[in-house]
Amino acid sequence: MLEKIKKTTTFLVSKIKDTPEIGMITGTGLGSIAEKMTIDIRLSYKDIPNFPVSTVEGHRGTLVAGRLAGRQIIVCDGRFHLYEGYSPLEVVFPVRVMSMLGVRYLLISSAAGGLNPQFESGDLMIITDHINLTGTNPLIGPNMDVFGIRFPDMSSVYDPRLISLAREAAVESRISIRQGIYAGLTGPSLETPAETRFLRIIGADSVGMSTVSESIAGVHCNLKIIGIVVVTNINLPDCMQKTSIEEIINTAETAGQRLAELWEKIISKLPVQGLGNK
């Protein structure tokens, strides 16, 4: 797998003019950030050696590199999920490639179900912490020492300073914002009322089928991570409503415009990190 990551990175280095400082992975219906960028290059995943291809509705499957808010950024517009049958290593492949390209920040967006009864459909939630309920971990297997250590510390996956910065950005952009804990499951089935009750009892504010694997790999390779979810539907155990993928995509697309605006503001405020390949 390491050889594949290196080959893909070498390919992308030959295609991308400037070293990206910021990497982003976008979720269902949330690719509108690319519309705000000055694009240097846009590549379909199928044209990138070793890149998996996303098979899900609402996920575009393109890698876009360029500038946003004066910063060099690379966006994976469309991600890979465990429920598609990808291994945890494949799911985090783009994170490791972006790290090897020299990225220092990992920005993650995702659609999620709301568990906190104060949340409403369409809300944006900054992830303050996560609960990995996927039953697996992308770091299982021989440790890839080039990226990081065997037992990475997980005490602040989502850096508190970056959470404050994201909140400030939301205030300045007059975008209302929530914050809370994200529970990551494999899916693809949605949650039963009993599972929903359980997730709330263990402290989750939102639930989704992505993000946790990517964040774990991001911590492993020492990236600074910000995660923001769009709450696309509300799951309350005592009055569960039926949820459809169409509803999730529609809400994500509408809220995605607001999220793209927020990302642009956040990016403009990110402290500049040392660049260069690791």
Ligand code: HPA
């Ligand atoms: N559950 C899990 N994942 C999701 C949901 C949900 O209700 N909504 C969007 N992604």
